[in-house]
Structure formats: C-alpha cells, structure tokens
Amino acid sequence: MKRRKFLQKASISTLGLVTTGNLVACVNPTSQKEEVLTTDTEASVKPLVIATWNTPLAVSTAAEVLEAGGSALDAVEAGCKIEEANEKGQSVGIGGLPDRDGNVTLDACIMNSEGDYGAVLCVKNIKHVISVARKVMENTPHVMLVGEGAEQFALSQGFQKENLLTEASKKAWEKWRQTAKYKPIINIENHDTIGMLAIDKKGNISGACTTSGLAYKMAGRVGDSPIIGGGLFVDNEVGGAAATGLGEEVLKTVGSFLIVELMRQGKSPQEACEEAIARIVNKPNSDFKNFQVGYIAVNKKGETGAYAIHEWFSYNRYKNNENKNIKSDFILNRKA
Template sequence: MNRRKFIKNASLTGVGLAVGNSLVSCAENSSDKKVIVNIDKVSLPLVIATWHVKEATAKAMEVLEAGGNALDAVEQGCRVEEANEKGQSVGKGGLPDRDGNVTLDACIMDKHGNCGAVVYLQNITHAVSVARKVMEDTPHVMLAGEGAKQFAISKGFEPEDLLTEASKEAWNKWKVEAKYKPIINIENHDTIGMLAIDKNGDISGACTTSGLAYKMGGRVGDSPIIGSGLFVDNEIGGCVATGLGEEVVKTVGSFLVVELMRQGKSPQEACEEAISRIVNKPNSDYKNFQVGYIAVNKKGETGSYSIHQWFSMTKFQNGINEQIQSDYFNKV
C-alpha cells in the first residue's frame, strides 16, 4: 500500500491520530498488537540546487509561492544563472572550448518523466528553455549543435555572442600554454542543477552548463544526459550531478541515486553510495577530480555528498534560503 492510500485509509477508519507535525497511525496486525507508523509532515514547497546560487533558488521559490509548478520553477531558477555573465560556467559568459566557442548543454525533466535536452548549443543564452521546448514541442528528447540552434531560433530565441570580454581574456591567457587539467571545485564548478517540489508534492528538475573550460570541440558531459546529470521519478525523488561529467556518465549517477532511494535509502545515503561507486572503481583517479550529487525524496528529505571538500548545496525551504556545505569522501 503506498503512502497516500495508507494515510487516506487511516483517516477513513478513524485509526489516524494527528499529533503536532506528525501523523501517527495505528493498525492491528494478526497478533492483535498495534503497529505505530510515524510519517513526518512535509514542508512544501522546496528548492535545492548545486553550489552557491541563492538568486537562482530565490527565483524558483518565487514561482512556487505564486502557485507555479515545479517545472516552471526549475526553468526560471536556472535561467538566472544562465544570464549571469559573471558566472563563467553557465550560459552567457561561460568559458569556451579550446577553439574559443562557448557551447551549452542542458536538460529538463517533469513529473511525468517527460524530458528534453540540448547539446553543443551555440549563441543561445537560455539552453534550459530550449531543452523544455524540445520536450514539449518535438517528438524527440535531444537536439544537438546547429540543429538545436536553428530549432531555438524557430521558437523565437534570439541568437547572440556568448563569449564575453572576460571569458575571451581568460581563453587567450590559457592559449599561451594550452594545457588542460581539471581543477577541483574551480573548473569543475561547471553546472547548475536544480530540483523542486511544488505545493502539490510534484517534482521536476533541470540542469544547465557551459561545460568544462577549454574542452575539446564537440565534447559533451553528463549535464544534458537524462539519468547521468539529472533524473526524476515523481513517486520516489530526484537527483542532479555536478563535477567531472565523464565520471558521472560512467556510473549513470543520477539514475543510480534515485534507484537507491527506491530501495529505501535516504537521499544522503544514496548520494554517498553513488560517490563510493566512483571512488572504489579499479584504478580510479578520484584524487584529481571532483563529483558532487544532491538529491531529494518524496518526503522532502534532502542529501548532498561529494568526493572532495567545498562542494555545497543551496536549499530554500520554510522561508530560509541557505548554502549548505556538503559532506565529502576524501578527508585525507
């Protein structure tokens, strides 16, 4: 019997007892003993996101408190960071690939399991909104490159140069030596992933990025890949990932976290197990890269975990918009 039916039946039969913020239900088993089940009251709506992005979570919560749904909230929240030129890891002003091209990846997923994504999108700031259009207006899940760009333009998105002077200057400095090595929590701070639960208890998620700085032309990470960078199951919960996308893809990380929650693990336990799958792989080079997960379950419980220190989650709930430092694996 699922949770909603259990609560309904308990209320109808008169065995439900409301006590403070919890619902205590008693049901007799075959030995006439009473079983006590405590169900915590969920405080909704709720928004969580990767990294320190209080303006983005504030926008998402604004949508939810105005009666909007979780899908609208995550889209509008992610758009805040996409338009933030000072943040050189998402949207306009993102650091380019080795050839000087700013290329964006994004995906979005709703309560029904519908999803849309764009990869290697150029000259369009709001990749997350294009991903939503792919989901809602096409029979496809993913569009790439020039095809994604032309689709966006056909839907009214205005093309613009995403390479700002600050990002161009950083790229020119990089070209002096043209060396590539991921830098933990700097270059890997390349994503905003967001999950929201609205007042109806429905979950949606989104993920958007300009990818690793100075990547090879054409490189795509985990962020736009459903099941890797993002996964939502409205009956269970959702997860988003950040960090070195290649490592997230190898373990289908976000899907793994949701499936672990389906098996009964808390969001925190599920995130920790998903990180352990990465660091315990044979010949794992985990000391030289970062991966972080955040997750929420249907109860509104949240979790976050990373390989290294300084990954954080922004959480907006009960009127409090706060940055929460994640626990981490590598404490050596």
C-alpha cells in the same frame, strides 16, 4: 505534437552514455558554511528547492514561483535562467568559458513530474538553453537536439541569437592558449553546472540542469549535464537527483539514475548520494583525488541529501521559507 514518454524503469545498461561540466565559476562571499549535512530526517514543508553550488538568487527565484502556486517545472526553468544570464559565472550560459577553439557551447536538460525529458547539446549563440530544452520536450516528438539543429530549432521558437563569449572569458581563453594545458581543476569555492530540483505545493517533482561544460574542452565534447540519468533524473514516485563536476566520471556510473534507484530501494537521499560517490571512488584505478564530483538529491517526502568527493562543494536549499547555502560533507573527509 505528441510528446515522447521516457521509460522511467529502463535498466542502467540501456541508458545512452555521453560525457560533463567544468569546475570554474563564481562564488557569493556571503554564503554560510557552518552547517554540514549528514542526513535530513525531517520531511520538509512544501514547497522545496535545492540546487548545486552557491546559487541563492537562482533558488529564491524558483521558490517565488512555487510560493505563488507555480509548478515545479516552471520553478526549475526560472531558477536556471538566472544563472544562464549571469555573465560573471563563466560556466553557465552567457560568459561561459569556451572550448579550446574559442567557441562557447552550452548543454541543458529538463525533466517534469510525468517523466517527460528534453535536452539540447553543444548549442552556440543561444543563452537560455534550459528553455530550449523545455521546448524540445513539449513541442517536438524528440527528446534531444544537438548542435546546429538545436540552434535552428531555438531560432524557430523565437529565441534570439547572441554572442556568448564575453570579454572576460575571451581573455581567460587567450591566457590559457599560452600553455594550452588541459586538465580539470578541482573546484575551490566555485561552481560549474547548476542542477536544480524542486517540489511544488502539489507534491510534484521536476528538475533541470544547464552548463557550458568543461573549460577548454575539445570541440564537440558533451558532458553528463544534458544526459538523462547522468546529470539529472527525476521519478515523481521516488525523488530526483542532479550531478556536478567531471561529467565523464558521472556518466560511467549513471549517477543521478543510480541515486534515484537507491532511494526507491529505501535509502535516504543522503545515503544514496554517499553510495553514488563511493561507486566512483572505489572503481579500479580511479583517479578520484584529481577530480571532483558532487550530487544533490531529494525524495518524495522532502528529505534532502548531498555529497562530494572533495571539500568545497556546497548547495543552496529553500526549505521552510529559508534559503540557505550549506557545505556538503565529502568522502575524503571520512577517509582522512
């Protein structure tokens, strides 16, 4: 079927807003924390992969696809599937922490270098929602499917139905129910959403984002992760950006789209990420000390950037044949 083209130059005011991810997940104790990125001025040697949080296996999987001559689109899908299959992560794919009713619901989106976009929201029983999002992009006239309709579509495309609530996540939910307090937790060495950007050997950029959303959210809640311009945006002429953290705040400034537009105006990825975080922090009555948002970005030259509100946000980057976890700079560090 003919794919729908998303108008890349739509104004921010016309972008649909919905709401993102929780701040709970796994950490690799071997991650390297000694490097704090302020700016990356050297254009990298293609290919390149950058992803939120400490996700070395996901990034190395994507890098292998690129090194073998695969497309950036294939790379980000393959990389995100690694985290979706990681039961210990408790925030992406199987094993994700459920909503307050005990149901695991997943959100994902993917965007290619041609500006095509596909997303699924609030999906139950399907582990690899990033692949379902790609099927929406390539096999339907739509860009977004939700809930039961998305699940039915996935089953029609050959995806298998499975229980996503692991015993560990069920026990965590049962413990939460004893108090039922509902407040986002600022990440400490943890990750929620995985957002990934890649540049292939042809110089094309694609991106993907997948999550189980905010832990113990209200049933039906959707964050920024599957929303174009919020959790992810790619313009192959300019670059791409992805978000992690409290999606409600990302969506209020259409963060990923903002970063790409700032890069279009001449800012480096690092400068653009810093401006996007500042937009959140400097809003009137912002409660930024009680939530986290982090961004990653890459431009057409292969320069990268990352920035967050609080400490502890990190990202993995494959560049010049090295896959490294890097601690991001953060705005409260400069306000101290």
